[in-house]
Structures are given as C-alpha cells and as structure tokens.
Amino acid sequence: MDRLWQLLEDTPISGGPFSPQAVLLSLLLAFVLGQVLAWVYYATHCGLSYSRSYVQSLILITVVVSLVMTVIGNNIITAFGLMGALAIVRFRNVIKDTRDISFIFCALVVGMAVGTHRYVTAILGTAVLSLIMLYLFLTDFGSHEPHNGFLRFSLRGPLGPAHPVAGILQRFCGSFTLISLQDSGFGGPAEYAYQILIRDTGQNEQFISELEKVEGIENISLTLQEKLLEV
Numbered sequence: 116m117d118r119l120w121q122l123l124e125d126t127p128i129s130g131g132p133f134s135p136q137a138v139l140l141s142l143l144l145a146f147v148l149g150q151v152l153a154w155v156y157y158a159t160h161c162g163l164s165y166s167r168s169y170v171q172s173l174i175l176i177t178v179v180v181s182l183v184m185t186v187i188g189n190n191i192i193t194a195f196g197l198m199g200a201l202a203i204v205r206f207r208n209v210i211k212d213t214r215d216i217s218f219i220f221c222a223l224v225v226g227m228a229v230g231t232h233r234y235v236t237a238i239l240g241t242a243v244l245s246l247i248m249l250y251l252f253l254t255d256f257g258s259h260e261p262h263n264g265f266l267r268f269s270l271r272g273p274l275g276p277a278h279p280v281a282g283i284l285q286r287f288c289g290s291f292t293l294i295s296l297q298d299s300g301f302g303g304p305a306e307y308a309y310q311i312l313i314r315d316t317g318q319n320e321q322f323i324s325e326l327e328k329v330e331g332i333e334n335i336s337l338t339l340q341e342k343l344l345e346v
Contacts, residue, residue: 149177159252184230271331
C-alpha cells in the first residue's frame with residue numbers, strides 16, 4: 116500500500132513519455148473511479164429514464180478519456196490530430212436529464228485528471244463529487260413544497276360552501292381553485308376539476324379516503340403536477 120501511494124505521488128505530471136507501468140496504473144485507476152461514479156448514479160437515480168448502457172458508458176468514458184490524455188501527453192500535434200479525428204464522429208443520442216449530463220462531465224474531468232497522472236486530484240475529486248451527489252439525493256434538495264395538483268371527481272347535487280367536500284379541501288389543502296365544472300343537464304352527476312395546493316403529500320391516501328366517504332361522490336382522481344413534469 117505504501118508503494119502504491121508513493122507511485123501515485125511521485126508520478127510526473129508533465130514531461131517525457133509515460134512508462135507502461137504508469138499507463139496501466141492510469142487505466143486501472145480510471146476504471147475504479149468510473150465505477151464509483153456509476154455506482155453513485157445507480158444508487159441516487161430517480162425517475163423513469165434509467166438506462167443500463169448509460170451507466171456502463173460512465174465507466175467507459177472515464178477510461179477512454181484517460182487513455183486519450185495519455186496518448187496526447189505534451190504533444191500539441193497529436194492533440195490537434197485527435198481533435199480532427201473526433202470531429203468526424205457524430206453523437207445523436209439526446210440526453211434529456213441535466214443531471215445525467217453532469218455525471219458525464221464528472222466522468223470526463225476524472226478521466227482527464229487520471230490521464231494526466233494527477234492521481235491524487237482524481238481520487239479526491241471523485242470522493243468529493245460522490246459525497247455531494249449523495250447529499251443532494253438523501254436531503255431531497257431542491258424539491259418543491261407544497262405540491263401543486265389536480266383533483267377531479269363527479270358529484271350528484273349542488274356543491275355549496277357548507278358541503279362536506281369543501282370542508283375536506285380546507286383541511287388538507289392550503290388553497291384550492293375550481294377550474295372546471297361540467298353539468299350533464301340530465302340529472303346526472305356534475306364533473307368538478309380543482310387545482311389544489313397540498314399541505315402534506317404523506318396524507319394523500321387519507322385525503323382520498325375522506326372524499327370517498329362523502330355521499331354522492333365518485334370517480335375521484337388526484338394527480339400531482341410534479342409527477343407529470345418528471346415524465
């Protein structure tokens with residue numbers, strides 16, 4: 116272990132060709148750090164856009180960028196030649212989630228650090244970035260409270276201020292606005308649509324349960340706006 120840490124600290128950042136031992140160490144370290152980023156992404160992923168190939172690509176990007184930086188070294192001619200070769204490649208895959216893009220940038224930066232033999236910087240950078248991502252995931256940072264939602268239901272009879280539905284809405288919602296009312300006109304139930312501001316999403320089941328107890332109400336539907344935006 117002491118020999119490995121000495122090799123990490125003593126590897127030159129610039130100048131001269133890299134030894135096969137240093138190149139192999141760079142590729143192995145890039146593989147390990149790329150896996151760390153991939154595992155963090157896997158553990159903190161939310162939503163419907165999960166892709167196995169994307170997780171594997173985080174590892175490959177880190178290793179490939181490390182190899183590219185090793186090939187370039189300090190040779191500016193090689194750098195321009197490689198830029199010209201990469202310009203031919205066209206990437207048509209569209210990444211919709213900005214969080215996924217940030218992981219790609221992390222993999223690129225870590226790969227560049229390892230490829231230029233800044234091993235300590237790469238290790239510390241991966242550790243700090245991973246801790247930040249885990250913190251954002253565990254604290255649910257950036258979530259919007261309270262939650263906007265849409266409530267739809269059918270009700271037989273008039274809905275006045277003293278109606279039980281109005282009392283339930285005042286109990287569970289910070290505010291509610293009637294946005295649609297469709298009356299069949301043939302003695303059937305009227306369809307109501309409300310835009311509501313829910314105080315506590317943990318009480319959604321109780322909210323729906325209380326509405327179902329009201330006589331004459333049916334076809335209850337509650338949709339959170341945030342869930343629609345994520346899809």
